[in-house]
Amino acid sequence: MSQSAELLRGEKIVKYFGGLAAVNGVDIVVRSGEIVGLIGPNGSGKTTLFNCLSRLLPIDSGRIFFKGRDITRARPYQVARMGLSRTFQVIRVYRKMTVLENMLISRQWRGETLLSMLKPSHPETERRARELLDFLKLSHLINEQAGNLSGGQRRLLEIGMALMPDPDLVLLDEATSGVNPTLIEEIKDHIRELNRTQGKAFLLIEHNINFIADLCERVYVLNYGQLLAHGTPHDIMENEAVIEAYFGA
Ligand code: ADP
Numbered sequence: 001m002s003q004s005a006e007l008l009r010g011e012k013i014v015k016y017f018g019g020l021a022a023v024n025g026v027d028i029v030v031r032s033g034e035i036v037g038l039i040g041p042n043g044s045g046k047t048t049l050f051n052c053l054s055r056l057l058p059i060d061s062g063r064i065f066f067k068g069r070d071i072t073r074a075r076p077y078q079v080a081r082m083g084l085s086r087t088f089q090v091i092r093v094y095r096k097m098t099v100l101e102n103m104l105i106s107r108q109w110r111g112e113t114l115l116s117m118l119k120p121s122h123p124e125t126e127r128r129a130r131e132l133l134d135f136l137k138l139s140h141l142i143n144e145q146a147g148n149l150s151g152g153q154r155r156l157l158e159i160g161m162a163l164m165p166d167p168d169l170v171l172l173d174e175a176t177s178g179v180n181p182t183l184i185e186e187i188k189d190h191i192r193e194l195n196r197t198q199g200k201a202f203l204l205i206e207h208n209i210n211f212i213a214d215l216c217e218r219v220y221v222l223n224y225g226q227l228l229a230h231g232t233p234h235d236i237m238e239n240e241a242v243i244e245a246y247f248g249a
Contacts, residue, residue, distance in 0.1 A: 004032040006068070007169045007201055008053060008084065013062035015045075015052050015225075022048040024225035025062075030169060035195055035202045037212040037233070040222035041245055046205045047089055049222065050171050053203075054086045055079050067168075085167035087158045089174045089205070095147030099138060099157055102146050103129035106161035125164075132160045136190060152183035159190065169201045176208045184211065191215060209237070221245070 008030040015023040023045045030036050038046050051057040053064060055076045064072045071079050093102050104125060133139050136156045141149060146157060155175055162170050172191075176184045188211060194200045206212045212219055213233040221229040221236055223245045229236055236242055 004034070007032050007066065009065040010053055011063045013049065013052050013064065014060045015048055015057060016060050021225050023052060026222070026227050028220055030201055030203050033195065033199045033201055034217060035191065035204065035215045037216035037219035038203060038205045038222065039212060039219060044222040045225040046222055047173060050086060050173055050205060054084060054171060080165060083168035085162040085165055086171035087162050087173055087175065091154045091158050093146040093154055093157055093161070095145065097146060098143050099133065099146055100129055100142045102157060103133065103160055103164055106164040129164065132163055136160050137186065151178035152180055155179050156183070156187065159187070167200070169203065171203045173205045174207065175204065176206060176211055184208070188214060
């Protein structure tokens with residue numbers, strides 16, 4: 001894996017909120033076909049880094065590259081179109097819309113303008129939505145309003161929505177939070193399968209260390225907006241600075 005091409009590269013990323021450096025000089029790389037973890041205590045800058053990488057937030061300094069192209073100043077829809085997709089810590093599905101409708105809208109987000117969301121969806125788009133819902137074992141809920149789904153099912157739907165544009169890299173923000181243990185195992189299997197059979201790369205923000213240890217080859221650890229450590233899950237869990245950051249006084 002370490003020989004594969006780079007998909008995403010963040011160089012010395014800095015993001016301030018007022019006087020607070022929420023992300024402070026972080027270097028991060030995700031290569032094609034990798035599953036990489038991003039962990040750190042609450043408030044360490046993980047979500048802010050995701051927002052910078054997916055271009056939802058402008059950065060104060062540093063550079064971001066996707067597939068070798070400088071996307072430092074690109075718009076979120078442009079990087080989505082290039083194959084970078086993401087989910088959010090707070091689930092973002094349209095509660096009044098059905099599961100299928102949520103999926104169809106996500107497809108159109110990637111490629112086109114907002115206006116295209118008003119057009120009827122292409123049969124090919126609907127076929128892809130149905131296939132993905134089948135893969136995620138959500139087919140029986142296809143006409144259910146998203147607001148009626150359990151927390152875990154909504155997470156799965158959100159992952160499905162992120163997969164609609166057929167991205168090369170998916171940034172998953174806390175895919176397991178609020179999800180029961182059985183569904184956590186399912187989400188893990190889905191990520192593994194998408195990685196193995198379709199070569200999709202993932203960058204995972206997670207509190208669930210076992211989830212990270214089971215899936216990731218490499219893990220980045222943030223603390224106070226800075227990179228505290230980087231290595232295999234095993235190395236990270238034995239790293240004294242990491243243990244101190246999580247459990248220290
Ligand atoms: P994590 O995802 O690791 O929990 P965040 O990226 O959410 O951390 O937050 C990093 C720091 O930036 C925290 O101190 C948080 O309070 C602050 N922060 C995050 N978003 C904002 C914002 N929109 N405005 C001001 N401060 C923010």
